[in-house]
Amino acid sequence: MLNFNYYSPTEFVFGRGAEERAGEMIRKRGGTKVLVHFGGGSAIRSGLMDRVTASLDAAGLPYITLGGVQPNPRSSLVYRGIELARAEGVDFILAVGGGSVIDSSKAIALGVPYDGDFWDFFCGKAKPERALGVGVVLTLAAAGSEGSKSCVITQEDGGFKRGCGNELNRPKFALMNPEVTYTLPAYQTACGATDMMAHVLERYFTNEKGVDLTDRLCEAVLSAVIKAAPVAIAEPDNYEARAQLMWASTLAHNDSCGLGREGDWASHQIEHELSARYDVAHGAGLAVVFPAWMRYQLDHDPMRFAQLAVRVWGCDMDFEHPEKTGLEGIERYEQFLKSIGMPTRLGELHVDPADIPAMAGKCKRNNAGKLGFFRPLDTGDIAKILYSAM
């Protein structure tokens, strides 16, 4: 088990009516002028935005709004948000949305007090030292950005999708009412479930030994998602299923499942190339990439794959051939993804095989020039994984 530092000072307010506490929570943290950042019109149409702004009004908090965040949030809107926030003297950002809105808000929060280009933090040119406070009204159980230190933005100039992981990125609070996710279409619900499962799996595939407790926490979150996702898809207003998914999205990515171990993260980086080029939903991209990555890596540590298969997918252990059990687990995972309506082949995402070498070459590497940590990959490996998913 590796040494770790764990600091998660986000205040989570979970349950019915949580969104009505936005004003009070910002006041408590000294915010005086708020930028309410959101995506499309669904937050307005559903009445959510009215409830949120009413709570700001009740707290006597002036605010401005900036909508238009798209999935795979773009740098252009971040630049606009930074300018707007500076011009209006904003000192607190309230994200009303899912991972894209939250990440866009985090990037604005990093950019406002910084003299240079906020992208410096995403291409490794600089490390953030300050940030405005960010609060969240969560509308989508998926990315876990409401409790995480990560932030992923797509630079349109060049199509680079890059992340900036920093403790400054952890939101001050997250207001999580499962009811606001009732209106999510089945496809988005499934993408969210796939994303959170991937966040856990990236951490699960480690070479670190002596991590039994976090292994079991990972398995607990995966099992709960596998049970709740089909229910939430079949009965969109099932409170309990929506609640399990919403809290699972936070636990999957607030790092509680990854403490003391080095995760892999290759599948995320490969998917970032897919979604930067084809603008597919992150969850859908992961549904294609992750099982392919697993098949490619099975022989690196068959017992770890078998453990997952037995404990999470309920497979019988084949003690003579653990790799067969491991493979059965991968197959069950893929069947599960199909059953909730996810694509599992690149063809379904309309990916042109001719693009594979370029995508494989572009994936962001670690310091050793390789991709991932479980069994690090080179460009040839990445291309093989992508071809295997065609």
Added chain:
Amino acid sequence: MLNFNYYSPTEFVFGRGAEERAGEMIRKRGGTKVLVHFGGGSAIRSGLMDRVTASLDAAGLPYITLGGVQPNPRSSLVYRGIELARAEGVDFILAVGGGSVIDSSKAIALGVPYDGDFWDFFCGKAKPERALGVGVVLTLAAAGSEGSKSCVITQEDGGFKRGCGNELNRPKFALMNPEVTYTLPAYQTACGATDMMAHVLERYFTNEKGVDLTDRLCEAVLSAVIKAAPVAIAEPDNYEARAQLMWASTLAHNDSCGLGREGDWASHQIEHELSARYDVAHGAGLAVVFPAWMRYQLDHDPMRFAQLAVRVWGCDMDFEHPEKTGLEGIERYEQFLKSIGMPTRLGELHVDPADIPAMAGKCKRNNAGKLGFFRPLDTGDIAKILYSAM
């Protein structure tokens, strides 16, 4: 699933050498004069106290020390600590120890800025509004006080053992080096494991439905403790086993396993009467009380007991007679406790059966005048449970 609010702003520094960061961590939080609070001489003999005070010296932090905390920490030392801290202008308390030292430190931290008697917070006469900061160098994996909002003190005048749960009690940081627990005797290691299992089980036995995710988190922590405890007892310097136990102690009681549900807590209250009267180790008392409580409550919800038996104890599900599976789980739990050297009968704790009615009558009740929430108990029930454990 109930609404919940979860805020755990403790910074956890976990791993080898963590204790050497005490000075830096207090500085970061603005502390200028420290009371180092500890128990017996083991922290001094092992060299731990030297490493901790060296780190305070290196950070230029003046400090005073106050040792002598006993298991089931006493109000008399809390009063002394409050006086001392006031006289010396202390603004930060550093607890070097386990749950008793941490709770004593928390009580001092509550008492220093309060005009009245700190016991007001423990007998329900007042609610704390301020507290000094508390940091922890953990030496014992058990009570989980390093991450919890709880604090339990024994008032010697009357033998009352009472708790004060408040968000102000959460430590600012916890430095957790599994190596410092290598010297713990097997009995204390086992008491610690029993205590953390009890913290999870108190939350597990709930009437709340739709809590699949937190059920599974509970099961994950229990399973990890069941695996690690015998290893740590057989090989006291097994880093990985000590590390699982240390982190499990935090997760068992920082409330992550209890979100969205109402726990029971009757067994803890019954045990408090035992340890207030006989001064037995908290874990040993729980090892006797909890299985007896479970047998008494089995028929209230046999399926919940069966779920625990199957998922945690690996029992075969008896689909015709789930209560038999539930009972088998209780028996396995008891066997496990015996196997790690815990008592499971009141006789082993030298309890006089003539004391049972008085202890049963003295247990702290909830607002409805009953004890616990799973199936609330009256005095007669509590006495029956205690007699069944003789």
